[in-house]
Every structure is written in structure tokens, then in C-alpha cells.
Amino acid sequence: MSDVPCFVGIDVAKAQLDIAVRPSGERWSVPNDAAGVVTLVERLQALCPTLIVLEATGGLERIATVALATVGLPVxxxxxxxxxxxxxxxxxxxxxxxxxxxxxxxxxxxxxPTPRPLPDAQTQQLRALLGRRQQLIGMRTAEQNRFAGTSGRLAEDIEAHIAWLNTRIASLDDDLETRLRASPLWRENDDLLQSVPGIGPVCARTLLLELPALGTLTRQQIAALVGVAPLNCDSGTMRGKRTIWGGRAHVRTVLYMGTLVATRFNPQIKAFYQRLLAAGKLKKVALTACMHKLLTILNAMLKHRTSWKAQEVQN
Incomplete structure (x- = not known):
């Protein structure tokens, strides 16, 4: 084994994996299939790399990533x-x-970047179900938009498809519910999040599955991860507007919907929202601040294993 650090980059395509090694400059490619991944793992095990980096490519990287992590390579x-x-x-x-x-x-x-352990098999299955649910929701929205401008036979066909999508979405919801409730830890976390007014089943499960760091990070870190942390834009004497940017878009979207409900039915978030509006803040700015606050509360609840009690949550 060489003492010289070795770094590997893998570009992922549907049919092929392209590999580059630094500092040696070695390069090769393998098919992005089971046999190709076996060859990849064997060659990289011989190199004993310091770190392997791949891009997220909509799931095409999953087979290689799991195979590399399974044999203990830092990916x-x-x-x-x-x-x-x-x-x-x-x-x-x-x-x-x-x-x-x-x-x-x-x-x-x-x-x-620091390697992090891969989710266990159960978590990966639950994420896949949640991802499929998101796809069906998108398909239903597209069909509903088409339905508005159609009539006759075409409208009947779209209506039937929407009904089928509703059935499939309900089936996936039942499957997610059953699998989550079967695990004591998942069930406890789900109950903790849903104890907060404004957080329903979809929001709670999206946070649990797509934001596994919830409850383990500081409030600043979790806000940055989701993309609700206000970012400075200052230069010299110019003080620009604070904006949010980046983060996990789908988590942020679901959190936004939960926050809308919380500004009506969650006493603490509602009071905070009204206070911001009274201070002259724009509604969008006030809602973003409420998202930040709600996320901070949820993070603290999972960290300290406490259910919602409005009078005990600190501002």
C-alpha cells in the first residue's frame, strides 16, 4: 500500500462509468452494470484510494455507490x-x-468532502416509495391541468387516469404508513413530528426520509441544509438583501406547505407570523422566517426527544 494519497473521480452515465485517478492520471471506463461494477470495485480495492467522489445522477450512481461502500471504500x-x-x-x-x-x-x-454512511436497506426502500409518490403527484397535477381544457372522450380518458393515479397514491401512502409504523424508532419520530400543529403525515415522512440529519445538527446547520438560512450579499458599504438559496428543494417545498398551515393553527408560529407582518415584513419574507423557526423547533424536538408543547418551545 502506497503512502501517497489517491483520489478517484467517477463520472456516471446510463451505460458507462468513466474513472479518473489523481495524482497518477490513470483513466479507464467500465459498463454501468453489475459486471462492470464488480470490475470497478476490484480495481479500486487494489488502489486503496483516500477518497472516491461521484455526482448524483438521479439514481444511476446508486449501484456503484452501494457496491463501493459495502466493501468499505470511502465514497x-x-x-x-x-x-x-x-x-x-x-x-x-x-x-x-x-x-x-x-x-x-x-x-x-x-x-x-467527508464520507457519510449510506442509509440502511429499509430507509432506501422507504425513500424509493416516497420518490415514486412524488412522481405520481406530478403526473396527477399534469393531468389535472390538461383536464381543464378538454372535453368529450379525451376528458373521460384523463378523468379515468386521474382516478387511477389517486388509487395508486393512496396505496403508496398505506404502504409507507405500514412500513414506518413497523419500526419503533421510525414510529416514535413520526409521532414526535406530527405532534406539531401544521405537520401532517406527508410533511413528517418527507422530513424523516429526505432529511435524516434532522435532530443531529445545530439550528444553523439544519437551516443551511434545507435552504432556509438567510444569506448575506454585502460588499464594502453596500448592504444587500438577505436571500435564501440552495438546499434540498423538495424538503423546502413540503416544509413551506406545513408552515402555511402552521401560521393558521400553530399558536406559536401564528403569533410569530403576525408579529413579523405588523413590523412591516412582506408576507413571503415572514413565511420564510416562519419556515426557519418551525424547522428549528422540529430539529430541537428530535434532538431532545420531546413532543410539542407550545408553551415550552423557546423563541
């Missing part, structure tokens, strides 16, 4: 935007699979 899946911004910052403007793999290896060497 990290990063946001594609972050990796692309890094490549541009280093002067790499062209984009090919081989260049992307090399840029990811460079990213691993310079940034060195």
Missing part, C-alpha cells in the same frame, strides 16, 4: 452543481465524460 456522492462550479473555477470549461471524471478526482483532492 461520497456530491451535488452536480457543486462539482461543475468547481470545474469552471479551475478553468475547465469543456465537458466530456472523461473530463468530468478528472474534475471529480481533482474535487476530491482539493475539497475532500
Amino acid at each position: 461520497v456522492v456530491v451535488n452536480p452543481r457543486q462539482a461543475r462550479d468547481f470545474a469552471r473555477a479551475t478553468g475547465q470549461l469543456a465537458k466530456t465524460d472523461a473530463l468530468d471524471a478528472r474534475a471529480l478526482a481533482h474535487f476530491a483532492d482539493v475539497i475532500r
Whole structure:
């Protein structure tokens, strides 16, 4: 085993994995299938890499990531935007699979993101079900939008499809409910979150499955992870507007819907919202602040294992 650090970047495509090694400059590719991944794992085990970095590619990276992590190799899946911004910052403007793999290896060497353990099999299955539910919701919304401008036979067909989608969504909800309630830990966390006025089953389960760090981070860290932390835009004597940016978009969307309900039925969030409006804040600004506050409360509840008690939650 060499004492020289070794960093690996893997560009993932549907049919192929392109691999680049730094600092040796070695490059090769394998098919993105079971046999190709076995070959990849064997070659990387021989290299004993310091870190392996892949981009998130809508699930195409999952087989390779799981295989690498299973044998104990240090692997990290990063946001594609972050990796692309890094490549541009280093002067790499062209984009090919081989260049992307090399840029990811460079990213691993310079940034060195921390490897995190993969979710267990049950969590991965629950996330897959939740992801499928999101897809069906999107399909139903698209069909409902089409239905408004149609009539006759076409309208009947769309209406039948919407009814079928409703049935499938209800079936997935039942499946998620059964699987979550079967685990004592999942059940307890679900109950804790749903004890908060404004947090329903969909919001609670989205937070649990897509934000597993909830309850383990500081309020600043969890706000940044979701994308509800106000970011400065100052330069010299100019003080720009504070805006939110980045983070986990779907989690933020679901949290927004929960916050809308909380501003009506959650006494603490409602009072906070009204106070901000009375101070002259725009409704969108006030809602964002309420999202931040609600997320902070949920994070504290899971961290301290306490259910909702409005009078005990600190501002």
C-alpha cells in the first residue's frame, strides 16, 4: 500500500462509468452494470484510494455507490452543481465524460468532502416509495391541468387516469404508513413530528426520509441544509438583501406547505407570523422566517426527544 494519497473521480452515465485517478492520471471506463461494477470495485480495492467522489445522477450512481461502500471504500456522492462550479473555477470549461471524471478526482483532492454512511436497506426502500409518490403527484397535477381544457372522450380518458393515479397514491401512502409504523424508532419520530400543529403525515415522512440529519445538527446547520438560512450579499458599504438559496428543494417545498398551515393553527408560529407582518415584513419574507423557526423547533424536538408543547418551545 502506497503512502501517497489517491483520489478517484467517477463520472456516471446510463451505460458507462468513466474513472479518473489523481495524482497518477490513470483513466479507464467500465459498463454501468453489475459486471462492470464488480470490475470497478476490484480495481479500486487494489488502489486503496483516500477518497472516491461521484455526482448524483438521479439514481444511476446508486449501484456503484452501494457496491463501493459495502466493501468499505470511502465514497461520497456530491451535488452536480457543486462539482461543475468547481470545474469552471479551475478553468475547465469543456465537458466530456472523461473530463468530468478528472474534475471529480481533482474535487476530491482539493475539497475532500467527508464520507457519510449510506442509509440502511429499509430507509432506501422507504425513500424509493416516497420518490415514486412524488412522481405520481406530478403526473396527477399534469393531468389535472390538461383536464381543464378538454372535453368529450379525451376528458373521460384523463378523468379515468386521474382516478387511477389517486388509487395508486393512496396505496403508496398505506404502504409507507405500514412500513414506518413497523419500526419503533421510525414510529416514535413520526409521532414526535406530527405532534406539531401544521405537520401532517406527508410533511413528517418527507422530513424523516429526505432529511435524516434532522435532530443531529445545530439550528444553523439544519437551516443551511434545507435552504432556509438567510444569506448575506454585502460588499464594502453596500448592504444587500438577505436571500435564501440552495438546499434540498423538495424538503423546502413540503416544509413551506406545513408552515402555511402552521401560521393558521400553530399558536406559536401564528403569533410569530403576525408579529413579523405588523413590523412591516412582506408576507413571503415572514413565511420564510416562519419556515426557519418551525424547522428549528422540529430539529430541537428530535434532538431532545420531546413532543410539542407550545408553551415550552423557546423563541
